[in-house]
Every structure is written in C-alpha cells, then in structure tokens.
Amino acid sequence: xxKVSRKAVAGVAMAAASLLVLSGCASPKPGAGFIECxxxxxxxxxxxxxxxxxxxxxxxxxxxxxxTLNSAESNSSEDFAPNLDAMVEAKCDVIFAVGFNLVDAxxxxxxxxxxxxxxxxxxxxxxxxxxxxxxYAMEESSYLAGYAAAYYSTTKVVSVYGGIQIDAVTAxxxxxxxxxxxxxTETGTPxxxxxxxxxxxxxxxxGGFAPNAPEGKTIAAGHLSAGADVLxxxxxxxxxxxxxxxxxxxxxxxxxxxxxxxxVTSPEYAPITLTSIEKRxxxxxxxxxxxxxxxxxxxSGKEYRGTLANGGTDISVTEFIDADLTAKLAELKAGIxxxxxxxxx
Amino acid sequence: MSKxxxxxxxxxxxxxxxSVLHEIMxxxxxxxGLSILxxxxxxxxxxxxxxxxxxxxxxxxxxxxxxxxxxxxWTVQDGYGALFAxxxxxxxxxxxxxxxxxxxxxxxxxxxxxxxxxxxALTFRVGLFNIGATGQMLVGLAGATFVSTRLQMPxxxxxxxxxxxxxxxxxxxxxxxxxxxxxxxxxxVIVTIMxxxxxxxxxxxxxxxxxxxxxxxxxxxxxxDNPDGTAxxxxxxxxxxxxxxxLIFAVLAVVFYWWLMEKSTFGFRFRMVGHxxxxxxAAGIKVENTFVWALxxxxxxxxxxxxxxxLSVDGGLTTSIEAGIGFDAITVALLGGxxxxxxxxxxMLFGAFKAGSATMQVAGVSPEVLGxxxxxxxxxxxxxPIIRAFYRLPVPGPKVFEAAQQxxxxxVIK
Numbered sequence: 001x002x003k004v005s006r007k008a009v010a011g012v013a014m015a016a017a018s019l020l021v022l023s024g025c026a027s028p029k030p031g032a033g034f035i036e037c038x039x040x041x042x043x044x045x046x047x048x049x050x051x052x053x054x055x056x057x058x059x060x061x062x063x064x065x066x067x068t069l070n071s072a073e074s075n076s077s078e079d080f081a082p083n084l085d086a087m088v089e090a091k092c093d094v095i096f097a098v099g100f101n102l103v104d105a106x107x108x109x110x111x112x113x114x115x116x117x118x119x120x121x122x123x124x125x126x127x128x129x130x131x132x133x134x135x136y137a138m139e140e141s142s143y144l145a146g147y148a149a150a151y152y153s154t155t156k157v158v159s160v161y162g163g164i165q166i167d168a169v170t171a172x173x174x175x176x177x178x179x180x181x182x183x184x185t186e187t188g189t190p191x192x193x194x195x196x197x198x199x200x201x202x203x204x205x206x207g208g209f210a211p212n213a214p215e216g217k218t219i220a221a222g223h224l225s226a227g228a229d230v231l232x233x234x235x236x237x238x239x240x241x242x243x244x245x246x247x248x249x250x251x252x253x254x255x256x257x258x259x260x261x262x263x264v265t266s267p268e269y270a271p272i273t274l275t276s277i278e279k280r281x282x283x284x285x286x287x288x289x290x291x292x293x294x295x296x297x298x299x300s301g302k303e304y305r306g307t308l309a310n311g312g313t314d315i316s317v318t319e320f321i322d323a324d325l326t327a328k329l330a331e332l333k334a335g336i337x338x339x340x341x342x343x344x345x
Numbered sequence: 346m347s348k349x350x351x352x353x354x355x356x357x358x359x360x361x362x363x364s365v366l367h368e369i370m371x372x373x374x375x376x377x378g379l380s381i382l383x384x385x386x387x388x389x390x391x392x393x394x395x396x397x398x399x400x401x402x403x404x405x406x407x408x409x410x411x412x413x414x415x416x417x418x419w420t421v422q423d424g425y426g427a428l429f430a431x432x433x434x435x436x437x438x439x440x441x442x443x444x445x446x447x448x449x450x451x452x453x454x455x456x457x458x459x460x461x462x463x464x465x466a467l468t469f470r471v472g473l474f475n476i477g478a479t480g481q482m483l484v485g486l487a488g489a490t491f492v493s494t495r496l497q498m499p500x501x502x503x504x505x506x507x508x509x510x511x512x513x514x515x516x517x518x519x520x521x522x523x524x525x526x527x528x529x530x531x532x533x534v535i536v537t538i539m540x541x542x543x544x545x546x547x548x549x550x551x552x553x554x555x556x557x558x559x560x561x562x563x564x565x566x567x568x569x570d571n572p573d574g575t576a577x578x579x580x581x582x583x584x585x586x587x588x589x590x591x592l593i594f595a596v597l598a599v600v601f602y603w604w605l606m607e608k609s610t611f612g613f614r615f616r617m618v619g620h621x622x623x624x625x626x627a628a629g630i631k632v633e634n635t636f637v638w639a640l641x642x643x644x645x646x647x648x649x650x651x652x653x654x655x656l657s658v659d660g661g662l663t664t665s666i667e668a669g670i671g672f673d674a675i676t677v678a679l680l681g682g683x684x685x686x687x688x689x690x691x692x693m694l695f696g697a698f699k700a701g702s703a704t705m706q707v708a709g710v711s712p713e714v715l716g717x718x719x720x721x722x723x724x725x726x727x728x729x730p731i732i733r734a735f736y737r738l739p740v741p742g743p744k745v746f747e748a749a750q751q752x753x754x755x756x757v758i759k
Contacts, residue, residue: 072706075669077668079703083703086704089443
C-alpha cells in the first residue's frame with residue numbers, strides 16, 4: 001500500500017507538472033480528491049445501452065471535475081457483491097450500482113456501510129437512507145415510440161420484447177403498447193403488438209441482459225415471421241442480434257433503440273433504426289457527481305425520477321420521422337406532460 | 346520401443362502422438378509452474394500496453410524518460426498488487442476482518458472450481474475428455490433448486506437432500522454420455538458439448554415453469570426463488586465472511602477423489618483403461634462399463650459444484666449462476682495434472698483470479714487481462730514445445746520418455 005501511495009503521489013505530482021508545462025498555468029480541478037465508483041450489471045460497460053450510459057456520465061464528470069473514477073464489471077450475478085465490496089474497500093465517495101439486478105446487493109452494502117453513499121439505477125431502497133434510487137418514467141417516452149412505430153409500420157404489426165420481466169423493462173413495454181394502441185384508437189386501423197400484454201403481464205423475455213443473446217434473436221425471428229416490421233428489444237445490447245434476424249428474414253423492418261440514441265452511438269444501425277427511446281442516465285449520473293463533488297451538497301437518499309418534462313427521457317429525432325409524425329408526437333408529448341394523456345392506458 | 350521406431354515410420358508417428366498427449370496430461374510441476382509464470386508475464390505486457398497512464402507517460406517520453414519507464418513497473422506492480430490484495434491479504438485494510446476477507450473469498454470461489462475440476466480430472470485419467478461439466482452443472486442446479494425451493498424438510502436434512510439431488514441429476518446427465526459412447530461409439534467430446542446446449546435450454550425451460558422452478562409470482566423471466574433457509578449452505582465463519590459450507594464439500598470431494606483414484610480398485614481400473622484400453626480389455630476389464638461409470642462419477646463432482654452455486658445464491662437463481670465454472674473446470678483439471686493436490690492448487694489460483702478481479706478493476710486493469718492470462722496458461726500447457734523453447738528446457742528424448750514410462754509401469758505394478 002505504501003508503494004501504491006508513493007506512486008499516487010508521483011502520479012499527482014507528474015500530472016500537476018505536466019499540466020503546468022502543457023497549459024501554462026491551471027487551477028486544480030474542482031472535484032480533485034473525490035472518488036466516484038460504478039459497478040455494472042451483467043454485460044460490459046461498452047454495451048451501447050444502460051451500463052454504457054452510466055459510464056458516459058461518470059467519464060464526463062471525471063474529465064470535467066477531475067474526480068477519480070473506479071469501475072468494476074460484473075460478468076455474472078455472483079460478481080455483484082464482491083464488486084461492491086471492492087468499492088467499499090476503495091473508500092469511494094459515491095458508488096453507482098447499475099441495474100435492477102443489483103438491488104439486493106446494493107441494499108445490503110448500503111446497510112452494512114452507513115457512512116458511504118450509494119446510488120441504485122433502476123432499483124429502490126428497502127430502507128437505507130444512504131441509498132439514492134434513480135428511476136425513469138420510461139412509459140412516457142415509450143408511449144411516443146409506440147405511436148411512431150404504429151404510424152411507420154406498413155403491416156401495422158409491431159413487436160417489443162424484453163431482457164428480464166422487471167418493472168424497469170416492462171415500463172418501456174407498457175408505454176410502447178399503449179402508444180401503438182393510441183394510433184389504433186385515433187385512426188381506426190387495427191394495430192397488433194407482439195411480445196407483451198400489459199393487462200395479463202405476459203410476454204416474450206430473453207432471460208438476461210447478456211449482449212446479443214441467441215434467445216433474443218429467436219424471439220425476433222418469430223415476430224418478424226408473424227409480420228412485425230418495427231421491433232424494440234428492451235434488454236441492453238441486443239441490436240446486433242436483431243439486425244441479423246432482420247437481415248436473415250429478408251423483410252424491410254426497422255428497429256427502435258433503447259437507453260441511448262443508437263443511430264449516433266452505433267451509426268452502422270442508423271439505416272434500420274426508426275428512433276431510440278432514450279433513458280438519459282448519463283446526465284443524471286453527471287448531475288449527482290457534480291452536486292456532491294463540486295457544489296458540495298450533502299448526499300440525500302431522495303429519489304431522482306427522469307420524465308419527459310424534466311428531459312430525463314425522450315425519443316430521438318431521425319430521418320424516418322416525417323413532419324406529420326413530428327407534429328403529432330409534439331402534441332402527444334405536451335399531453336403527457338400536462339397530464340391529459342396517461343401513457344399507461 | 347526405439348527399435349520399432351527405426352523400423353516403422355508410421356508406428357513411430359503414432360508413438361510420438363501418444364507421447365505428446367502423455368506429456369500434456371502428465372502435469373509436470375516444473376513445466377506447469379513455468380507456464381503460469383509466462384502467462385503472468387505476457388498478461389503484464391497487456392496491462393502495460395493498454396494502461397492510460399503508461400501511454401500518457403510515453404507521450405512525454407522526451408521530457409521525462411525515466412518516469413515513462415518506471416510507469417511500466419508501477420502499472421504492473423499496481424495491477425498484480427491489486428490481485429494479491431483482492432485475493433490473499435489486504436494489508437491496507439482498516440481491520441483484521443477486512444484484511445483476511447480476500448483469502449476467504451478466494452476459498453469461496455475456489456470450492457466449486459475444485460469440485461468441477463476434479464470431475465474433469467477423473468475423465469482425463471480414464472483417457473476421456475469431458476467438456477460437459479457446464480451442462481452437468483446446469484442439470485444438477487435444476488435438481489438442487491427443485492428440492493431447495495419446492496420441498497419442505499428439516500434443517501440440514503433439507504440441505505443434504507438438495508446436494509444429493511444435484512449430484513444424482515448430474516450423474517444421470519453424465520451417464521447418458523457414457524452410454525452413448527459405450528453403446529454407439531459416439532465421441533464423448535461432441536456429445537458433451539452438444540448436451541451442454543440441451544442442458545441450458547432444458548434448465549431455462551424448467552425455470553419458466555410455474556409449478557417447477559419459476560419464482561413465486563414470477564412472470565416471463567426464467568428465474569427461481571432463493572433456496573429455503575433450511576436448505577441453504579450456512580456461513581462458515583460468521584456474518585462477516587461470505588465463505589459457506591460449500592468449502593467443506595470441496596474438501597470431502599478432494600479426499601474422496603484421492604481415495605478413489607489412488608487407493609481403490611475402482612480407480613485402478615480407471616487408470617488402467619486410461620493408460621491403455623486394449624491392454625485393460627485383455628486383462629479382463631470391461632472397458633465400456635468403465636467409461637459409463639467414469640463419466641457418471643465425473644458428472645457427480647460437477648453436481649457438487651452445482652449444489653455449491655445453487656444453495657448459496659441470494660436474490661434468486663438464473664442460468665448465469667453457473668458462472669463459467671464448467672469451462673474453467675477443464676483448465677483447472679489440466680493445470681492440476683489431474684491429481685487431487687494439483688486440482689486444489691489450480692482451483693485456488695483460478696478462485697484467486699475471480700476474487701481479485703474486482704480490486705484489479707478498481708486499480709484500472711480491465712478484467713479481460715485475467716482472461717488472457719488464463720487462456721495463455723492453457724495454451725502453454727497444451728503446447729509443451731513453446732514452454733521448452735522459451736525457457737530452453739531439454740527436449741525429453743526417447744530415453745527420458747522411456748524411463749518415465751518404466752517408472753510409471755513400476756508404480757502401477759507396485
């Protein structure tokens with residue numbers, strides 16, 4: 001440990017020296033000394049989806065405020081607790097646990113370490129006040145995506161399937177379903193939504209968030225052959241598998257991204273991406289770190305909830321969304337924000 | 346043997362092939378030690394080349410070359426130092442409990458690797474390749490999960506019943522391979538690999554069934570409840586440590602394996618078939634039946650590993666609970682030279698990799714580096730000439746090989 005700190009001192013000195021050399025004179029960054037830490041859900045930090053969003057937020061904070069970033073990937077559920085323990089040992093100032101799967105592990109860690117601060121993305125607190133839940137009203141933006149999908153579809157069959165049947169996933173599916181059905185009610189054209197029934201709460205799920213799971217491809221192929229021409233995989237990075245399924249089917253189908261704007265993050269998918277349902281976790285993470293490290297606000301366990309109104313969630317603009325649809329979506333969005341439209345009915 | 350070699354080139358080629366195979370399986374401790382060392386060395390190269398600080402330091406090489414060079418050393422020391430702190434003793438910890446917790450974590454991760462590794466090792470000794478530990482574990486998990494979540498029994502008995510269910514289910518799965526091999530001649534490598542996929546789908550299917558394994562009030566996600574409190578593997582060292590009774594099962598498994606392979610007549614038959622099936626058959630051993638039993642018992646060890654995973658889980662169980670142990674078990678068996686003691690050491694090494702992975706990531710080393718180290722160790726063990734060339738070791742000539750064979754034969758006769 002001695003040697004490690006020696007290196008740290010040398011590193012800081014070197015960094016300071018090189019800063020002086022390179023940029024003339026610079027004041028130390030406001031968040032220096034603050035340690036932000038993240039533990040991923042199954043799947044890597046580079047999943048083009050929810051893990052990556054959180055990492056983006058942490059990286060941006062590290063770059064702008066000079067905070068130290070520690071991260072650990074979980075390869076399977078047995079890594080959750082050891083990874084959180086490692087962060088506790090590293091004496092992090094704030095620890096982000098990404099994903100609903102970590103909810104038990106992070107609650108246990110928060111209870112065992114009342115002096116440390118934890119944030120659960122998509123999870124909830126079972127009591128500890130040093131655990132801040134970050135959640136999103138994904139049904140709001142998914143409602144818009146559902147409407148857009150039904151509008152764009154030529155077969156008027158659209159599909160949605162999930163990683164695991166948990167609220168953080170089914171919120172997308174509920175909103176998508178009712179959005180598509182709103183198009184049906186409005187135009188009188190029947191719309192079929194495959195993969196999810198929000199009343200019976202049954203649907204098609206992959207069984208995990210492992211990237212491009214073959215189970216997901218099988219589900220997609222089934223939906224494609226049932227006529228679906230707009231598909232939404234709500235389960236991390238399933239876009240490669242879906243793209244393959246679409247190509248192999250030979251149909252002219254589009255997909256809808258989730259969590260991040262995949263037309264931008266993965267331009268190779270842009271030609272077949274109708275839009276993306278963005279869950280802007282990067283900005284929430286960035287804001288939390290900024291509050292703690294720069295504004296020196298005391299940590300609070302109060303829930304953060306991203307909505308259409310506060311910009312925490314929205315759908316992406318792409319070339320496939322025409323002017324009529326854009327106008328209609330703006331109208332729906334205003335309706336959801338002012339409460340006249342319930343995205344869950 | 347050397348005379349034959351001179352006369353018959355085809356025969357000599359065959360001899361060479363068997364000798365290489367024997368060399369790989371022989372588990373020479375020096376060669377294995379050197380393979381591990383070389384694996385770590387090359388792992389260090391990956392660590393350095395992809396380290397942001399080192400890259401930055403080398404960009405400023407002109408201004409401060411000594412810093413750039415020392416940054417290489419610091420990166421490696423930090424990375425492997427973190428592995429040590431995360432898997433053996435954390436000298437920087439505030440209290441005794443957190444200082445020694447890393448080692449208990451290593452033991453916890455090592456236990457299932459050792460149990461499954463023994464299973465694979467057993468088949469190696471019989472001259473078979475069991476690549477199916479993954480599938481056997483999944484089927485064992487199905488059995489353990491059913492008993493631990495659906496049946497009600499008194500404490501301890503419930504746990505033992507669940508462990509037994511895992512072992513029996515896995516053994517049946519392994520026996521299928523043995524029967525296919527001995528009755529139809531199907532190759533066990535292909536059969537076990539294919540049965541891994543069958544087992545994965547079967548387990549997922551069972552996890553989806555509300556009246557079998559699906560969690561209470563569960564939806565479309567294949568996930569089970571936690572095992573009942575009566576069936577759980579209790580904590581071994583109190584609530585401060587995660588280490589549970591799975592370790593005891595691992596110790597018992599090691600003792601049993603040693604007795605079975607080194608002391609029992611059953612094990613003698615196994616080894617004899619492994620050395621030379623034709624000779625074993627001539628000596629009156631039913632080789633086909635031996636294959637069936639070897640694969641079944643091997644799978645039984647994987648079943649123990651499955652019980653270890655399934656009866657210690659928190660937050661319900663999905664297919665990911667298998668955690669790659671079935672494949673790591675092959676490496677563990679190979680690394681351990683298929684001997685009880687060797688498998689323990691190899692299991693501990695891989696357990697340490699798992700336990701130390703988180704601290705290493707905190708130190709800024711990507712988790713893939715450990716994957717590379719693991720893969721390289723296997724590669725070097727599977728390719729003895731590379732290690733010999735790197736360390737300039739002498740080639741084991743026919744004389745050396747012959748002497749080794751004679752020593753072995755003498756041992757067998759004893």
